[in-house]
Amino acid sequence: MILKVRKSKVNGRVKIPGSKSHTIRALFMASLAGGESQVYNPLISSDALSAVEVCKALGAQIDKLDNKYTIKGFNGSPCTPADVINVGNSGTTLRLGVYLAALGEGYTVFTGDYQVRRRPLGPLIKAINNLGGEAFATRNNDMAPVVVRGKLKGGKTELDSVTSQFLSSILISSPLVDKDTEVNITRLNEIPYVDITTWWMDKLGIKYENNEYKSFYIPGNQKYQPFNVTIPGDFSSATFFAVLAAISGEEFVLENLDITDPQGDKEVFSILEDMGAKVTRGRDSIIIKGDTLTGMDIDMNAIPDALPAMAVAGCFAKGETRLLNVPQARLKETDRIHVMCEQLGKMGANIEELEDGLIIRESKLKGCQVNGCDDHRIVMSLAIAGLNSEGETIIDSAEAINVTFPEFVSNVSKCGGEIEFY
Numbered sequence: 001m002i003l004k005v006r007k008s009k010v011n012g013r014v015k016i017p018g019s020k021s022h023t024i025r026a027l028f029m030a031s032l033a034g035g036e037s038q039v040y041n042p043l044i045s046s047d048a049l050s051a052v053e054v055c056k057a058l059g060a061q062i063d064k065l066d067n068k069y070t071i072k073g074f075n076g077s078p079c080t081p082a083d084v085i086n087v088g089n090s091g092t093t094l095r096l097g098v099y100l101a102a103l104g105e106g107y108t109v110f111t112g113d114y115q116v117r118r119r120p121l122g123p124l125i126k127a128i129n130n131l132g133g134e135a136f137a138t139r140n141n142d143m144a145p146v147v148v149r150g151k152l153k154g155g156k157t158e159l160d161s162v163t164s165q166f167l168s169s170i171l172i173s174s175p176l177v178d179k180d181t182e183v184n185i186t187r188l189n190e191i192p193y194v195d196i197t198t199w200w201m202d203k204l205g206i207k208y209e210n211n212e213y214k215s216f217y218i219p220g221n222q223k224y225q226p227f228n229v230t231i232p233g234d235f236s237s238a239t240f241f242a243v244l245a246a247i248s249g250e251e252f253v254l255e256n257l258d259i260t261d262p263q264g265d266k267e268v269f270s271i272l273e274d275m276g277a278k279v280t281r282g283r284d285s286i287i288i289k290g291d292t293l294t295g296m297d298i299d300m301n302a303i304p305d306a307l308p309a310m311a312v313a314g315c316f317a318k319g320e321t322r323l324l325n326v327p328q329a330r331l332k333e334t335d336r337i338h339v340m341c342e343q344l345g346k347m348g349a350n351i352e353e354l355e356d357g358l359i360i361r362e363s364k365l366k367g368c369q370v371n372g373c374d375d376h377r378i379v380m381s382l383a384i385a386g387l388n389s390e391g392e393t394i395i396d397s398a399e400a401i402n403v404t405f406p407e408f409v410s411n412v413s414k415c416g417g418e419i420e421f422y
């Protein structure tokens with residue numbers, strides 16, 4: 001699918017959809033519980049639907065009515081799936097799912113699309129084997145397809161959590177094993193995503209010890225209780241409208257955002273404010289208005305998903321913007337450091353690739369044909385660049401937007417943007 005974008009004056013009110021990170025964790029934890037849980041305002045996107053299908057394959061009963069999921073959990077005992085589980089494009093679902101499946105006694109096979117089959121699993125596979133389960137990659141490359149079997153027992157393991165999803169996977173399911181689990185962390189990126197996981201554990205009464213993110217201790221023989229929860233808005237999705245306002249000088253009122261939520265990408269608003277945008281934080285909304293931006297050095301380790309959009313922001317900021325300390329951005333759906341350097345370069349950006357980030361200097365962008373690389377965050381970032389560039393920007397593989405933000409194009413269009421699918 002092709003997305004065509006032209007320079008436009010875009011402003012208005014946007015209701016941000018539910019958080020992907022919260023939705024997927026809610027689905028997995030409700031599935032692990034006994035009894036019936038209600039999840040309101042979930043994200044409905046291809047990634048979230050992948051999580052639904054994984055939970056159902058492992059034994060949960062999930063029904064959707066209006067804007068609510070009802071989940072009847074399998075009480076900590078997943079069944080052996082009848083078929084191979086395909087997680088589509090959802091790396092989060094894969095990482096959380098493989099460890100959860102190892103709570104059961106049968107074999108479970110996970111695969112996904114071509115991007116997921118290139119994403120690393122090695123440290124998680126090693127942890128499963130160290131903690132009493134069995135896991136191996138069918139191609140012996142520490143990537144999906146991967147086969148897992150329980151039954152996990154607990155114990156001690158080291159973990160190189162190059163992605164926070166490895167640690168979150170262990171934290172979510174380890175409370176249900178027979179023995180206690182101790183995880184010693186050799187590296188941990190993206191700490192706010194771990195904070196989202198522990199926020200849920202706190203909310204649901206699950207005990208654990210966090211020793212300054214250097215190690216975690218999780219007592220065994222715990223249980224998840226069913227719950228009713230409303231999913232907060234997604235700051236990762238809000239990032240695109242925040243950057244769009246900041247680079248254009250226009251104003252957006254972004255609704256359904258709780259600034260007290262542990263999501264790391266809320267930091268984008270503070271960063272844009274430091275660069276020169278005007279930000280007003282309310283109880284459940286944020287107003288952001290663009291102004292003259294000035295480049296700065298930004299440590300992106302905690303907020304890797306914001307790198308593509310912040311690379312666009314750097315093109316419209318005076319001086320130099322350096323996005324640093326985010327090597328894991330190369331391990332997402334695409335190598336986002338390389339892809340953003342390449343695609344913004346086509347549009348005329350003065351941009352330079354670092355091993356762990358990007359250097360971007362103020363640039364005058366021009367619309368052209370660019371490649372979205374089947375990556376939702378790349379597509380949306382190039383779209384906001386196109387909305388502020390002379391001429392027409394044509395972005396391929398635009399259907400990738402459906403992974404996290406299916407309403408993105410319609411929301412931009414309602415706010416005055418010249419943007420449409422072809």
